[in-house]
Amino acid sequence: MEPNKTGLKTFSETLKTPVFLISIIIAIIFVAAGIILPDFNQYIDATFNWVVTNLGWTFILGGSSFLFITLFLIISPLGAIKLGEDHEEPEYSTPAWFSMLFSAGMGIGLLFWGVSEPVFHYNTPAYGEGGTAQAVHMALQYSFFHWGLHPWAIYAVVACALAYFSYRKNLPMLLSSTLEPILGRDKINGGLGNTVNIVGVLATLFGISTSLGLGVMQIGAGMETLFGIPNNTALWMGIIVVVTILAILSTTTGIDKGIKWLSQINLSVAGLLLLLVLILGPTLFILNAFTHATGSYLQNILQMSFGIDAAGEGTEGWYGSWTIFYWAWWISWAPFVGSFIARVSRGRTIRSFSIGVLLVPTAVSMVWFSVFGGAALFREHFGIGGISEVIGEDEALGFFVALADFPFSSLLVAIAMISVTVFFITSSDSGTYVIGMLTSQGNPNPPLALRITWGTIEGAFAAVLLYAGGLGALQTAAVTxxxxxxxxxxxxxxxxxxxxxxxxKEGSLPVERQRVQAALDDIRAEQRKHLEARDMVNSGEKEDDK
Known part of the structure; x- marks a missing residue:
């Protein structure tokens, strides 16, 4: 069965669809409100506090549930089913696939929080006293937790559902297609289906704007470190304009060129940066910290998965500011990252897909935090310190302050700036494809004018959120x-x-499994023949004896 080629082919056709019209109207209203309303940041703060206080527990249970679901898909017989026809091979090579996962998944966030988050946890841990040896270990343990199995399980659930219904059931690449057993095939683009896709568009806009905003703050911090340019709102607006234009230029080249090439190049750049810091930094401490934190993470993962500090035993507001925010952020990113992962994962079995999405990025995130976070923690706990004070003023500066200790620090800062810029471009580019698919009734290659439109709106969203309140506004967008x-x-x-x-149940499992079953049946048949022949021989020998 050929992949579904349905979807709107021209920009003029998409302009008439309810998903595009309603999504664009809501997006414009939000941008206008951020510019016009003088107390927009107060509305943002009130929204964040209400959601975290009253709905935080739902994110904790939801994030853990999606991890268990993904693990079940890996170990169950369902994992043998292919995301596509039984004879299909993966569309992209494994290295190219992994690089695109990371550039779309959380590349900007790793650069922004790679130093700042462990240092924050070191000073203000969830439980216990800050600035201690125990706080060093807990800092990496919780960083692994926030960037490990749970977020990638959230992505895997959405991506698997989308890829299955699109490539195996021949439905459009739409979020509403994943609800076909409930809605029916003819209602995917009906009222309820359109509502689901609109929610996906808005969640993607909020989620990707959060990451783009972090990227802008990070680039600004790098420019302040290298050139002394103040990292303020004016600089952020200029960066957004320039990098959004670059992202729009990238989207004109398509996935196979723009996103694929940039992702592979950037993964190499980020890998080089990580290797240099590992070699030039406190290597032995980093390796020891990685080993210890890995054990602590795996040993305590169940307790951390359901922890919310209901009785107020730990640091006040810690779970709302960290775990709940992160789970909400990953979920708001799920329609974007899930759609993009599904788009590039055709031909893989559910098992290989789930293992790849869940385990490999988690391992890379753990190594990343061990190297950069470990180097920063070594400086804070054993060395001259100073990072805590800097990130207290500007979280984005933490990464570059940590690099200042190393030889060729200016070169390292420049490499980091290049990496975060490319992550910005690939994230925005990937986002335009996903929103374009959702607003063109599932066209896997949305019209160029549509992608440019959404790329521009993504930049405007990030600008409004930064203007309204910086990091706090970005966090609220993710939670909302x-x-x-x-x-x-x-x-x-x-x-x-x-x-x-x-x-x-219908027995329509993949051809590979049917072949294995047929081979086993043949082996059993041969064994039966052999036993029957032996019985006949034994029977003949007994007759001769008589």
Whole structure:
């Protein structure tokens, strides 16, 4: 069965669809409100506090549920089913696939928080006293937790559902397609289906704007470190304009050129930076810290997964500022990252797909935080310190202050700036593809004018959020976009399992498994023949004896 080629081919056709019209109107209203309303940041703060206080527990349970679901897909017989036809091979090589996962997934966030988050946890841990040896270990343990298995499980659930219904069931690459067992094939673009896709568009806008905003702050911090330019709102607006233009230029080249090439190049640049810091930094401490934190993470993962400090035993507001924010951010990113991962994952089995999405990026994130966070923690705990004071004023500066200790620090800062800029471009470019698909009724290659339109709006969203309140506004955007989409994700899980178990019950499992079963049947048949022949021989010998 050929992949579904449905979808709107021209920009003029997309202008008439409810998903595009409603999404663009809401986006414009949000941007206008951020510019016009004088107290917009107060509304943002109130929204964040209400969601975290009243709905925080839902994110904790949701994030853990999606991890268990992904693990079940890996170990169950359902993992043998292909995301595509049984005979298909993966569309992209494994190295290219991994590089695109990371550039779309969380590259900007790793650069922004790679130093700042462990140092924050070192000074203000979830439990216990800050600035101690125990706080060093907990700092990396919780950094692994926030950037490890849970976020990638969230992405895997959405991506698997999208890829399965699109490539195996021949439905459009739409979020509403994942609810086909509930909606019916003819209602995917109906009222409820359009509502699901609109929620996906808005969640993507909020989620990607959060990352783009972090990227802008990071680039500004690098320019302040290298050239002494004040890292303020005016600089952020200029960076957004320049980098958004570069992202729009990238989107004109398509996935196979722009995103694929930039992702592979940038993964090499980030890898070089990591290797240099590992070699030039406190190598032995980094390796020891990685080993210790890995054990602590795996040993305490269940307790951390459901921890929310209901009785107020630990640091006040810690879970709201960190774990709940992160889970909401990853969920708000899920329609974007999940759609993009699905777009580039055709031809893989559910098992190999889930293992790749879940384990490999998690391992890389753990190494990243061990190297950069470990070097920063060594300086704070054993050395001259100074990073804590800097990130207290500007979180984006932490990464560059940590690099200042190393030989050729200016070169390292420049490499980091290049890396975060390319991550910005690939994230924005990937986002335009995903929103373009959702607003063109599932066209896997949306019209160029549509992609340019959404690329411009993404930049405007990031600008408004930074103007309204910097990091706090970005966090609120993530939390706000995450909750409604989490509800949709649970419906996705129900529909995915319903379809998978139906396929297994009907015996339409992949050809590979059928071949294995046929081979086993042949072996059993040969064994039966052998036993029958032996019995006949034994029977003949007994007759001769008589």
């Amino acid at each position: 976009g995450g909750f409604p989409f989490m509800l949709i994700m649970f419906l996705m899980v129900y529909c995915l399992f319903k379809a998978l178990f139906k396929e297994m």
